Amino acid sequence: MNKHKPQHELQHKQAFDEPLWWGLFSAGGVCFAVLLPAVILFIAVLLPLGLLPANALNYERASALLFSVPGFLFVGAVICLPLFHAAHRLRHGLFDISVGSDALNKKLMYGGAALLSVFALGLVIAGMLS
Numbered sequence: 121m122n123k124h125k126p127q128h129e130l131q132h133k134q135a136f137d138e139p140l141w142w143g144l145f146s147a148g149g150v151c152f153a154v155l156l157p158a159v160i161l162f163i164a165v166l167l168p169l170g171l172l173p174a175n176a177l178n179y180e181r182a183s184a185l186l187f188s189v190p191g192f193l194f195v196g197a198v199i200c201l202p203l204f205h206a207a208h209r210l211r212h213g214l215f216d217i218s219v220g221s222d223a224l225n226k227k228l229m230y231g232g233a234a235l236l237s238v239f240a241l242g243l244v245i246a247g248m249l250s
Contacts, residue, residue, distance in 0.1 A: 141208055141230065148205025151197045159198060187247035195244050200237035207233035
């Protein structure tokens with residue numbers, strides 16, 4: 121035990137970054153619950169069933185939509201925020217079952233979500249520039 125700090129300081133360590141992770145978790149959960157079902161409905165159900173016009177999502181139109189500022193925001197909302205939601209759930213799940221150290225799990229989970237987010241958004245930016 122550390123003799124320089126009182127006992128109560130050793131038991132409680134303030135996590136200054138936790139509100140950031142909870143905010144991303146919340147935003148990702150909302151996007152996951154609201155936007156993703158709508159995307160699945162349109163792309164995986166209505167379009168194949170022919171309930172949308174045939175050219176509603178042809179290559180040219182889909183490419184123009186995706187590789188634009190609204191497409192960038194769409195990818196951020198439908199891919200990136202849910203990645204942070206999942207990372208937060210995984211981190212706290214690992215903490216609950218006492219797997220690994222929380223500091224390492226935090227870096228792995230949020231770092232992975234950040235890398236995948238940069239990759240996804242980078243693809244959109246690359247498409248915008250070409």
